[in-house]
Amino acid sequence: MARAGLTAERLARAGADLADEVGFDQVTVSAIARHFDVKAASLYSHVRNSHDLRTRIALLALEELADRCAAAIAGRAGKDALAAFADVYRDYAREHPGRYTAARFPLDPGTAAASAGPRHAAMSRALLRGYALAEPEETHAVRLLGSVFHGYVSLESAGGFSHSAPDSQESWTRIVDALDALLRNWPTAT
Amino acid sequence: MARAGLTAERLARAGADLADEVGFDQVTVSAIARHFDVKAASLYSHVRNSHDLRTRIALLALEELADRCAAAIAGRAGKDALAAFADVYRDYAREHPGRYTAARFPLDPGTAAASAGPRHAAMSRALLRGYALAEPEETHAVRLLGSVFHGYVSLESAGGFSHSAPDSQESWTRIVDALDALLRNWPTAT
DNA sequence: TGCATTTGCCTAATACATTTAGGCAAATGG
DNA sequence: CCATTTGCCTAAATGTATTAGGCAAATGCA
Known part of the structure; x- marks a missing residue:
């Protein structure tokens, strides 16, 4: 029988794609096995x-997100950088809802420290x-x-701001x- | 055989308690059945x-949270009210992590409109x-x-701010x- | 090239969660 | 006090997670 060429990385990537299609909690060992016909x-x-698999997907998503953030703030400062950084989160969550959910998967402290966190x-x-x-204060x-960022994006993706005016993009900008x-005008501690 | 006296409400309440003990996604039909010895x-x-059961737990949590919010802002205004409102969210999430998770369970639009949302x-x-x-702007x-509120509380309960100074309470206050x-100083739209 | 080892995927089996169908007994109500 | 409804049961099908043990393909070394 031909081998499918599985690796932990390929499983995690397939799991991430599947998460974006059907939701992170539908990512199951069996579903990924089906995908590889195995x-x-x-x-x-x-x-x-199963937990290990989800953890790997979470780590993958955190890396991707960190890479995008790094690219966004390179060469920018102040409000420019802030807006670019913010948009990375929001855009990532909209493009990759399953991966974004995965990025919030609770990691144990050791794993979290070794992650892109x-x-x-x-x-x-x-x-x-x-x-x-x-x-x-910093x-x-x-x-x-x-x-x-996290709160907005997660409420938005839960549908919190759809079907009501003004539209979400406008709120985000404001x-x-x-x-x-x-x-720029951070209040001093009392 | 004696009857256990099940109702949808009792199941939801038991589910909410179970969620606080072992986590919302460990709340399973079987686990609740075991609890009632049924x-x-x-x-x-x-x-x-199962989805219906989770939805009922979510609705219960949203009601509880709304009741607490209402009590907190009654007779307060300005920063006092803001702080009281904020503390309700944070305290609820800390006292009832499972219920708080449940409160973010995605509801379909009709259910959401009929909820405490x-x-x-x-x-x-x-x-x-x-x-x-x-x-x-409002x-x-x-x-x-x-x-x-949602973002802070959810990052905090994921352990985001533990093990690092300054402590979470101080950040929350600030x-x-x-x-x-x-x-009080909302910027005007450009 | 040929053999030994490792590795990768298999089958088989167990355990548990979800859900449907159909049955019997307890509660309810005229 | 009987008829109906209601509540919980058993039985069974389906699907997921996981472990154990096996065989064949790949790999590495002489």
Whole structure:
């Protein structure tokens, strides 16, 4: 019998594509096995179990997203960089909803530390250099940006802002404006 | 044989409790059947299927959260109201992580319209009355607040802000400060 | 080239979740 | 007090996750 040429990476990539098509939680060991026209049990030579497979998809998505972020902020500063960074998140989630969901799959601390997560944090800080906030305020701002981007994108993809005026794009633009204004005028601690 | 006295509501409540204990996606028809010491098939007289059960848990959580929000903003205005509202979200997610996850379960449009979702939106607008934003800016601000609260709480519960200084409570306080400042000083559209 | 080892996918089997169909007994109500 | 409804049951089909053990293809080394 011919071999299918499975590897953990190919499984994760196929899983990521499948997630974008049918949703991350429909990504099942059996579904991926079907995709490769192989028995489900065969996947267990390459991934430990279902959780391991999902983790690999999550890591893949985090890397992709970090790469896009890096490309977006290169050569930009201030509001330009902020807007580009924000758009990366939103566009990625719209183009790849399954991958974006995967990127939020809970990782255990060790795996998280070895993931592209820290790169994301570093890029947020790089972005904020243009606004010159002193610690600990910069950390608060990092957390705020992460919250807004993640929160907006996740509410939007859950359909929260469809079917109501004004359209989502307009809110997104104004929210980025508002964040820029806030960062330039960060309130002092009481 | 004695009857267990199942109803859709009791199943949903048990499911919500189970979600808080073991996570929303471990809430399964079988697990709830075990809890009532009943066969899984018996639940199908009360809920249509697994998806229906989850939907009912989601609706329950949305109601609870809306009730807490209503209590929090009653008799408060401005930053006081903003902080109280924000704390409701965060505290609910911390006390009831499974219910909070359930509250984000994707509802089909009809179900969403009949849920406590619209109450949440109305309360956000009530909250913003103290800041006197004209439309469409008020809508943008509603979406911003939803994004920040949801995003922060979901990143926090995924462990995003643990194991790093400053602690999460401090960021939360400062972010609420910052949002208040932003709303009082909302930038004009370009 | 030829053989030994490793590797990759297989079959078989178990366990558990979901869901449908059909049955019997308990509750309800005229 | 009987008829009907309702509630939970058993049985069975389907699908997923996972482990164990086997055979054949690929690989590596003499």
